[in-house]
Amino acid sequence: MNEIIPILDKIAFLAFVVATMFGTGLKLTIRQIWQPICNIRLVILSLVTNFIFVPLFMYLLLQLVTVTEPVKDGFIIMALASGPPALPKLAEIVKGNLAFSTGLMMLLMFGTVFYLPIALPLVLQGVQVNSWDIAKPLIFLMLTPLGIGLFIKAKSEDIALNLQSITFKISNFGLRLGLVVRLVVHLGEIIILLKTGVIFISAIFIVFSFTVGYLLGGPGIDTQRVLGVGTAQRNFAAALLIGTSNFDDPNVISTIMVTSLLMMASVLIFGKNLTEIDQPQGAEVEQVEVS
Template sequence: MAKGDTAFSVGLMVLLMVVTIFYVPIALPLFLSGVTIDSLDIARSLILLMLFPLALALSVRARYEEVASGLPPLMTQASNLSLLVLFLAFFVVYISDLIGVIGSIAIIAAVIFLLISFVVGYFLGGSAGATKRVLALGTAQRNLSAALAISALNFTDPDVMVMIMVVALAGFILLMFIGGELGKRAEASIETFQEHGKTLRDLAR
């Protein structure tokens, strides 16, 4: 949607998954006292839910390009359905806790956190527009799988799970909107560049 560098985004996603396995067990106890992290459980969750499906998809694409070209619509529908089921189940299980979040500063804090992350990623994304957009969105996007694994293993307070889902939902809505706007601006810039090029060619003639 943001008209970013797709190949770079895949590389960034894989890098972030691998780094998370080693980084989170070291960093999290420094911020939250009394928290124990099982890096094997985190690694297992990330590998099974993200890294393995990605490797499988890349393998299918490399070996069976014709089959792979017809799968994106089906995979998109399956992904959207899974996301819908996840959020519906969350609302059913944590509805009372979610109501308590409404009117608090939790949602505002989540939005501010995501926007700051986006800005940091954007300005550290180099000079190429396609790369800047990917790094901005990648920095703002939270690793939901790792967060859920850590929450389930270390916390009994339902507010922890609620806050994770609030950040995930806020990020999904916010970044979808921002990504769409970035894509429109990128397309507008390309069209303007093409129009200028056409004008120059016409003048040259």
């Protein structure tokens, strides 16, 4: 059983990420993705929110609360790692702007590739970050299926439409399987971290990150939702890569895993309520194209 669980986790991750990016490409055009991130003000606010406000807040918060050094390291890594691979899926859940979510995800991921190797060694001594290690999954697992999806959409609307339902089901399967597997695997760690107050810090982290992203994510509700969930959900893959390659203490990885799990669960649980609060009953959310 112990050998099967890691395999299931990898299958779930690959199914979720590849199907989500491929499905996103089937729904959009390059122009639709490019348009929202041509808004310079929105791009600057997105970068400042993710690469300055959130890490600075987490750093200051950890000066005020008492946690062990490995837990502190885990939180710092999560705060600095931006650009969640799940952002297009999260945008669907909260009825946000899918085109903006795709452009924002790529923008933040490319930013993280260059930002982490500079910022992390300044905050955590002895940590080494290889930009190519972070960029590889971005290229092979995300940009490639996205590009294939965009190509199919450009060549045949009918084929793209037929494939959308299949990719949607695969993406949902990967998401649910991954959450269940990680919940089972890390249940003991969650219970331990509950006793130490780490879950409370994670909750503050998530609430602040979402709030600042939401408030600065104009011009419309659909872009606010995207920047809100995109800021609250950090780049788990990059954080885990750094944690496993630089730290021997399991509490660093546990903090990263549990915080990421709590972030995803928060969006799944509160995403529907968020759309009901923002949107009058019976109204449709428009997909705003930012010019």
